[in-house]
Amino acid sequence: MIEQMSSSPTDIPSPSSPPPGDPAERKALGTARDVLTTDGEGVVRAAEQSFVCRFVPDPAGKRLIAPLAPAVFGLAEPVLWIPAEADDALALIVTIRPTEESVLTDRWQAWHGAPEFPRWAAINVDSGKHEAWVFDSDELLPPNPLAPAEPALCRLVNANSGGLARLCERAAHVNVPSPLCVGVDDLGLHVRARFGVVRVHFDRPPRDAEDAKAMIEAMLTGV
Numbered sequence: 001m002i003e004q005m006s007s008s009p010t011d012i013p014s015p016s017s018p019p020p021g022d023p024a025e026r027k028a029l030g031t032a033r034d035v036l037t038t039d040g041e042g043v044v045r046a047a048e049q050s051f052v053c054r055f056v057p058d059p060a061g062k063r064l065i066a067p068l069a070p071a072v073f074g075l076a077e078p079v080l081w082i083p084a085e086a087d088d089a090l091a092l093i094v095t096i097r098p099t100e101e102s103v104l105t106d107r108w109q110a111w112h113g114a115p116e117f118p119r120w121a122a123i124n125v126d127s128g129k130h131e132a133w134v135f136d137s138d139e140l141l142p143p144n145p146l147a148p149a150e151p152a153l154c155r156l157v158n159a160n161s162g163g164l165a166r167l168c169e170r171a172a173h174v175n176v177p178s179p180l181c182v183g184v185d186d187l188g189l190h191v192r193a194r195f196g197v198v199r200v201h202f203d204r205p206p207r208d209a210e211d212a213k214a215m216i217e218a219m220l221t222g223v
Contacts, residue, residue: 032130032140035090036092039197039198042055042092043082047076053080054108064122064125065107067105073098080094098121145208149212153181157191157216161179165177
């Protein structure tokens with residue numbers, strides 16, 4: 001079923017960006033990336049139509065993968081709002097194109113389960129606005145530096161189901177039965193739960209895969 005919602009016009013106001021080199025820029029970018037990568041859900045909107053969108057980031061960067069309702073592919077100038085359309089939401093200018101089944105669509109199903117819609121889309125991110133800041137796709141969706149080690153890191157996490165459950169409970173503030181780690185990037189873990197995706201953050205970006213492994217082991221044994 002297409003989930004349509006009423007909302008205000010889709011035009012994103014022209015921002016008044018802080019000057020280049022503002023010391024708050026790194027923090028603002030970190031906040032925007034955190035919003036983008038938290039739970040993989042948003043709203044695609046164009047004109048007077050809105051559609052719920054559940055996505056996963058491409059580890060290669062710059063785009064998202066999602067199954068979408070057929071009507072979404074014909075929308076002009078779509079905007080992806082994350083987590084939902086609001087003044088403090090992340091608003092992404094995107095280009096939506098059909099794509100074929102692949103390891104990326106398998107990745108989506110590992111995160112979200114069975115797709116509601118049969119058509120897969122590559123959602124290319126052109127730029128994004130969050131509060132007063134505007135960032136391009138290279139900044140918002142850089143390649144995942146841990147991608148080559150991600151399967152092994154997920155196995156490491158899932159080998160300690162008790163520690164993972166405690167981590168998720170601390171992160172989500174609710175009981176998370178049978179959690180499954182489905183992704184690892186430089187910001188933390190993505191864990192599939194019955195109610196959605198839980199984000200478990202690292203205290204700092206790992207230097208490399210070995211550093212990520214050591215950090216994960218400490219996190220799992222320290223809770």
